């Protein structure tokens with residue numbers, strides 16, 4: 001009786017800590033993403049609050065998030081060419097001399113006057129200063145796919161969040177192992193929560209993976225195809241593992257077989273996913 005109560009207590013304490021950690025890291029990952037680019041832009045140019053530029057916010061670089069306008073493409077090109085891939089004032093300054101939207105005004109001149117460098121309909125009135133603006137290379141049809149070496153941006157969401165289900169699942173195997181060895185019901189219960197957590201986090205990871213595939217230029221072949229097939233298998237196997245754990249219990253050999261096969265498939269999924277991001 002007392003064991004059951006304390007087991008439940010420690011399991012729910014474990015679960016709430018796990019949730020807190022998950023939420024914290026997800027928030028960190030989200031805030032680490034692109035909105036920081038806007039901050040860099042605003043602190044570099046400090047546009048007048050009433051200008052079209054200031055009110056465009058993400059629209060300075062995106063026609064509609066996450067699609068980039070010609071200026072956003074130019075910035076991405078400079079970003080990809082930089083050594084560490086970090087967004088800085090220098091990156092933005094590199095593309096000032098170019099006329100990304102082709103309206104005759106250079107990005108730098110448009111930004112200084114408070115107009116949008118990625119929108120040909122937004123520019124100062126009057127004639128553009130002659131010869132100051134270089135036409136854009138980044139927006140010509142060819143360069144788009146050849147410049148980007150990392151097809152899924154390494155700072156994108158998916159490569160960050162994928163670590164959750166993998167870590168939770170592997171931790172579940174460890175907890176399950178020691179739970180059985182030490183005859184400790186608290187550990188096996190915690191293992192069950194971890195399996196649940198792993199499956200739940202897949203609800204977040206799967207859409208980010210699909211988004212990364214759709215937004216990137218990955219063809220459905222090679223590592224991408226293998227990763228996708230393995231990811232689908234992982235999802236199914238995780239659900240099967242959780243079900244068999246509930247139906248058969250943690251000392252069932254069948255359950256252990258499913259658990260270990262799933263762990264291997266999940267590991268392989270991560271391996272082929274990592275190949276795409278890290279080469």
Ligand code: HEC
Nearest residue numbers: 034035037038041057058060061065066072075076153215
């Ligand atoms: C100074 C230009 C700039 C501003 C301002 C900007 N972005 Fe971006 N954004 C980019 C670039 C460049 C990329 C591509 C980054 C990469 O591939 O590494 C990007 C990528 C993204 C992506 C990922 C999509 C993809 O293709 O990888 C999202 C989502 C995004 N931005 C959202 C936003 C939001 C929301 C805002 C406003 C708060 C914003 N951005 C403001 C330049 C900008």
